[in-house]
Structure formats: C-alpha cells, structure tokens
Amino acid sequence: MDKRSVVLSQVIGGSLNTIADEMSATVTRTARSPVFNEAHDFTTAIFEMNGLKSRLVAQSPGCTLHLYAVAMAVDRAIDAFKHDLQPGDVLLASDPYNGGTHIPDLVVVTPVFRDRKPVLFPAVRAHMGDVGGPVAGGYNPHARDVWQDGLVMPPVKIVERGERRTEMLDLLVANNRIAHWIEGDLASMIGACEMAGRRIEALLDRYGLDTVRDAIQANVDYSERRVRAEIASWPDGEYVGETFVDHDYQGQRDVRVVCKATVKGSDLTLDFTGSDPQTKGFINSPIANTLSFIFIALTTCCDEDIPINEGCMAPVTCIIPEGTVINPTRPAPVGTCTCSAGAEVTEAVLLALGRCAPERVGVNAHKMPLAFSYGSYDDGRMWVFLNFIGFTGGAGAAYETDGWGLYPPLMTGVILPSIEMTEIQYPSRVLKHEYVADMTGAGRWRGAPGLETVTQHLVPSLSSVMMEGVRHTAKGFAGGEHGAPNRVFLVESAAADAIDVPEYAFMHALPPGGMLRTVRGGGGGWGPAIERDPDAVREDVLDGYVTRDGALADYGVVLDAALELDRAATERERARRVAA
Structure with a gap:
C-alpha cells in the first residue's frame, strides 16, 4: 500500500470513529433516562455489510460488554428484512436468542445505501431502565424462562422509509413502566442513527464507495496483523483457566466456566467444552453475549493503540457447546448474563492466557452485586433506580499498573453518575460513597480499593438484591491475591438492624428513609504481594x-x-x- 493509501485509510477510519463518537454524544445529550444521560450505559458503533454478514468497523468508547454483541444483532436484523430493507428504515431488536444479550439491551440500527444496496449500518445498543415483564427494571431472579425476563422483541421496523411506525413505538411504550423516559430514550437512539446515516452518506459522496471500502479493509487487516503478532509472541501450547459463578439464584451453586486456550503460531482457539450445562436461573449467557465477553478478554491483552474492529477477532476460533451456561438454548432465562455468567467468560479466558502471557492479563473484575429499587413519584409516575453509584469498584491490577478508577474494563465508558443529579432525578439521597481500607487484592501491583455506598430513598420503595462475588471473588493474576467479597445490606431505618443479603432479596419493602448499603469488594492483585515496593x-x-x-x-x-x-x-x- 502506498503512502497516500495509508494516509487515506487512516483519515476514513478516523472519520467513521468520529461519526460513532458523535452518535454517542447525541444519545447522551438528548436521552431522558439517567441510565443514558448520566451513567452512559450504551454503545455506538458502525458496521459494514461484508457479503451476508456485518462486521465491526468503527466504535465509540461505551459500555464495552455491549460492543461485539451488536454485530450478531445487526446480522439478525438484516436477515429478517433482507428482502424489504429500504433507505430511511430503522430496525429495533431485543431477543436474547436472536443476536441479543439480555432483554434490557435494545439495539437500534439503520442501513445506509449506496448504488441501491445497504453498505454501512450505524447502530446503538443501550440498556433500558425497564422492559416490561413481571419485575421492574428487568432483573427477575425468579424467572424460569426468557419471557419472565421481560418483553422479547424480535427484529422489527420502528421507522419505515423515514416515517415513524407509531403502532410499534406505542407497543414498546405501553409495555414499559417508565414510559416518560423510554420515549425520549428511543428517540435519542433513532436520532443518533439517522444523524450517522447523513454523515456516512457525506463521507461516501466525498471519497466514493470503493475508496471507503478499501480503507475499511486496510484498517481491519491492520488490526488483524497486530493481534496476530501479539498471539505469535506467546509460546505455543494448551492453557486452561476456570472460574465459577457463585449461584444461579434458584439453588445451583458454583456454576463452572472453563476455557482451554490453544496457541498455535498466530492462531488462538478458545474451547469452552466442560463448562456447566445451562441453569434454571437467569445467569445463562446467550452466544452473542458470550462472544462479546471473549472479545473483551482478547482486546485487553493487546496494545491499546490497536484499532478496535472486526480484525481483532479474525485470529480467534471459538468452541462454545450449545446447551451450556454460556450458550443456552431457548427458553432459558438470561436476565443477569451481562454480569454473570458473561463476566466469568472473560475471567476464564484471562486465567488461561495468564499461563502463557502473564504480563498481558489482569484488570478484569466484574463480580458485580446488583441492588436496585423502584417506587413512585408524588404524581404517580414510576421511577426505577438501577444504582450505578453502588455498582462502582472492583477494578483489578495488571502488570506495572495498580487497579484504578471506579469501573473495571468490562464497563469502560460507563460514567459515575453525578450524585447531585441523581438526587434531583430520584427521591433519593446518597449518604456515603467512599473507598474502604484493606479491601484491595494485594499484589506487586494491587487492585483498586473496595467501595462503600449508602443510598437512602425518601419515599416507600421496593428493592431487589442479587449477590455475586461472595465466595468466588475478583481474581488475582500471576500470584496476586483475590479481591475481597461483596456485601449488600438492606436497612429499614437508622434504628433498625441491617439485613445482610446472603444470595438475593426479592422486592423487599423499605419504608421512607430506608437504605441500601453496598460494600463492593476491591479488585484482584497482580504478582506476589511481598514483591510490592x-x-x-x-x-x-x-x-x-x-x-x-x-x-x-x-x-x-x-x-x-x-x-x-x-x-x-x-x-x-x-x-x-x-x-x-
């Protein structure tokens, strides 16, 4: 490739990433839900139609665990409308068994046409505050099937040839407890995709389709070469890592996820044979979610200056047996898959790769307890508080790097919500949010400290708690110590004893002034603690x-x-x- 082509590929690749960034800014600045405009629990990306499959070509830093899963959702949406896809269409999907993760993560995607064919697809995947179903917020530890997780949405058109399909949007709103938020959130996602469509059309007008495709291919090839070079630097062999989910919320404990990593030259095979069968409870991870967590594991082991696109996964072959907890069959419930068992997929891969590339692994820690509440404002409208402030903590260490920040890499791009805005948007007060001493995973480089958060609701509320990381805490690497266990307490009043939640609590009623106290364990360390300076x-x-x-x-x-x-x-x- 000549110098001009190299420069042009970087310019076009940078332009696509900038469009994805502008999509992200559009959602942040126009959405109504604090999950979007404060916590930033969404991801924007652009995909190219390559044959009959889409491939990731640009992205904006967002909720990392969403990213690679969007590709399968885009494929399913395209397949559903391959004979009826028109300029101005916007598709929506939220089916865990049709390219989805868990039901709260809705995908909105629109095609950009050139020469009467769809060529590029801007997409947004975002976590909605509510998705119908029997439990507010979409986390139902009593779920026995996917329909009890929430409203399953196969790929549908919500905009057709530029015209809003009000009946489809009305269907979504009618099945949502916080309709006053979801209308604005959907509009922000649609608006971001439509804006990106205009920017991409301008890019195609300026450079031409062939030049843009060549630039995309050059960037994908470059990422593949860089990742292959990384893998080739690891010694050939087979390396096994295993980890466990504490429980599935319906009686099964110590659910195993195992990965055998086979390094052969610049090829990497990840074989999850031996992982436990799918469970009755809602920790099962659909295949798109599992692939996304594998993508996270691999990219965190590579140089951060490698462009994130489809080329990163080209050297990897994945073997994920059907019917397991990380590739379940319909209709197994999957409501908490983006926390567990998805995070254990990343952890198992990193534990395996830590045996051949110890200086490349670490920082993963996602043993996240979920504690959320809901109630009503004075005017009768509902609020659903997903407690992003209480989820913070748990980032582990890596080679030459102490654990840092409030979220581990699985949540890169998620932002700590403003406490002041939280107290404006909810009838709540954050009474405490601070590090806890001696809750780091000790090591030559230590994990981030644990965090204690106390949130008080000023009105009657119902709270559910789902515990993880109690017995199987955030892992240390290369001889580092594991992180401390998580704990969550329900406190009905300042004078009452705190209720320690061992595994989960379901719709526990708290009176006005009731509190959630979350103690998030710190991240794991890297290397023996006795070697720390x-x-x-x-x-x-x-x-x-x-x-x-x-x-x-x-x-x-x-x-x-x-x-x-x-x-x-x-x-x-x-x-x-x-x-x-």
Whole structure:
C-alpha cells in the first residue's frame, strides 16, 4: 500500500470513529433516562455489510460488554428484512436468542445505501431502565424462562422509509413502566442513527464507495496483523483457566466456566467444552453475549493503540457447546448474563492466557452485586433506580499498573453518575460513597480499593438484591491475591438492624428513609504481594487504601507509629516469610 493509501485509510477510519463518537454524544445529550444521560450505559458503533454478514468497523468508547454483541444483532436484523430493507428504515431488536444479550439491551440500527444496496449500518445498543415483564427494571431472579425476563422483541421496523411506525413505538411504550423516559430514550437512539446515516452518506459522496471500502479493509487487516503478532509472541501450547459463578439464584451453586486456550503460531482457539450445562436461573449467557465477553478478554491483552474492529477477532476460533451456561438454548432465562455468567467468560479466558502471557492479563473484575429499587413519584409516575453509584469498584491490577478508577474494563465508558443529579432525578439521597481500607487484592501491583455506598430513598420503595462475588471473588493474576467479597445490606431505618443479603432479596419493602448499603469488594492483585515496593505500600497507607496493620499483614511492610517506613524491619519480615 502506498503512502497516500495509508494516509487515506487512516483519515476514513478516523472519520467513521468520529461519526460513532458523535452518535454517542447525541444519545447522551438528548436521552431522558439517567441510565443514558448520566451513567452512559450504551454503545455506538458502525458496521459494514461484508457479503451476508456485518462486521465491526468503527466504535465509540461505551459500555464495552455491549460492543461485539451488536454485530450478531445487526446480522439478525438484516436477515429478517433482507428482502424489504429500504433507505430511511430503522430496525429495533431485543431477543436474547436472536443476536441479543439480555432483554434490557435494545439495539437500534439503520442501513445506509449506496448504488441501491445497504453498505454501512450505524447502530446503538443501550440498556433500558425497564422492559416490561413481571419485575421492574428487568432483573427477575425468579424467572424460569426468557419471557419472565421481560418483553422479547424480535427484529422489527420502528421507522419505515423515514416515517415513524407509531403502532410499534406505542407497543414498546405501553409495555414499559417508565414510559416518560423510554420515549425520549428511543428517540435519542433513532436520532443518533439517522444523524450517522447523513454523515456516512457525506463521507461516501466525498471519497466514493470503493475508496471507503478499501480503507475499511486496510484498517481491519491492520488490526488483524497486530493481534496476530501479539498471539505469535506467546509460546505455543494448551492453557486452561476456570472460574465459577457463585449461584444461579434458584439453588445451583458454583456454576463452572472453563476455557482451554490453544496457541498455535498466530492462531488462538478458545474451547469452552466442560463448562456447566445451562441453569434454571437467569445467569445463562446467550452466544452473542458470550462472544462479546471473549472479545473483551482478547482486546485487553493487546496494545491499546490497536484499532478496535472486526480484525481483532479474525485470529480467534471459538468452541462454545450449545446447551451450556454460556450458550443456552431457548427458553432459558438470561436476565443477569451481562454480569454473570458473561463476566466469568472473560475471567476464564484471562486465567488461561495468564499461563502463557502473564504480563498481558489482569484488570478484569466484574463480580458485580446488583441492588436496585423502584417506587413512585408524588404524581404517580414510576421511577426505577438501577444504582450505578453502588455498582462502582472492583477494578483489578495488571502488570506495572495498580487497579484504578471506579469501573473495571468490562464497563469502560460507563460514567459515575453525578450524585447531585441523581438526587434531583430520584427521591433519593446518597449518604456515603467512599473507598474502604484493606479491601484491595494485594499484589506487586494491587487492585483498586473496595467501595462503600449508602443510598437512602425518601419515599416507600421496593428493592431487589442479587449477590455475586461472595465466595468466588475478583481474581488475582500471576500470584496476586483475590479481591475481597461483596456485601449488600438492606436497612429499614437508622434504628433498625441491617439485613445482610446472603444470595438475593426479592422486592423487599423499605419504608421512607430506608437504605441500601453496598460494600463492593476491591479488585484482584497482580504478582506476589511481598514483591510490592515498600514505598508504594506506605503511599497506600497515607492515602487510606491500606491500614498500617494491613501493610504488615498483606505486604510484610513495617511502619512505625508516625507511618514512616522501617526498612530494616521490613527486610527482616519479608526474609522471614520467604524462608517460611
């Protein structure tokens, strides 16, 4: 490829990514739901029609776990309307067994035509605050089938040739408890796709379809070469990693997810044979969701400057047996799949790759307890509080990097909602949101500290809690310690005893002033804790992440009463531990 072509491919690739960024900004600035305009729980991307399948060619940083799953949803939507797809159409889908993840994640996609053929597809996948079904918010631990998760939407047209199909939009709104939000949220998703369609048409007008396709292919090929070079640097062999989901909310415990990674040259095969069968409870991960979590695992092991597109997955072959907890058959419930068992897919892959590329793994921690509430405003309208502030925490360490931030990479792009805006939009108060000392996974590089959050609802509310990461906590890598367990408490009043939730609570009534107290365990460490720089341990103590006693217990670092480092005593203590 000559220099001009190289530059042009970067310009066009950058233009497509910029369009995806503008889609993201459009949704953020026009949506009504705090899930969108505050927490940013959505992803925007652009796909190319390549033969009979779509492929990811551009994306904006969003909720990472959505990203690769959108490709299968776009394929299913295209397939459903392949003989009736027109300019100005906008498609919507939310079927876990037809390219979806869990039902709250709606996909909106529109085709961009050139020479009377659809060539590019801007798409938005977003988590809706409610999706009908028997339980507000779409998380139903009592679900026995997918229909009890929420309203299943196969691919449908919600805009046809530029005209809104009001009957379809009315159907969605009528089956939603927070219609005053969903109307605006859907409009923001449709508007983002339509805006992107105009930008893409202008790009095609400027450069021509053939040039744009060549640029896309060049960028996809470049990403593939870079990922293959990464895989080729790992020693050939077979490497196994396994992890467990605590339970499925209906009696099954320690649900196994196992991955055998086979490295052969620049090819990588990930075989999940041996993972447990699908469960009665709603932790099952549909195939699109599982592939998305595999995509996350692989891309976090590669250089961050590699463009994120279809080329990243080209070197990977996935074997995921049907009927397992990570490739269930209809109608198994899947409501919490984006938390578990999806996150365990990423974890199992990283644990396997950690045996051949330890300096490339880490930072994954998604053992996320879900604690959400709902009630009514004074005017009778419902509110659903998904408690993104309480989900924060749990980012693990990686080579040369302590765990940082409030969300692990699985949630990259999700933003900590403004506490002030949360208190305006909900009848709630956030009384506490702070790190907890001695809840990091110790290591040569430590995980992010645990977090305690106390949220009070000022009106009567119903709260459900779904616990994960209690027995099987966030994993450490390369000899690092695991993170601390999660805990969630329901507190009915300041004078009442806190109710410790062991596995789950379902629609627990809280009076006005009732509180949710969430203690999110910290992320796992990387490398043996005894190898951590003593000065870094002292800094953690000064920052309040680790106590003086914790420095001694976890790291063998001795600090005096003034928190000054006693180097001689530290060397003796560490030598004693090594000898022991």
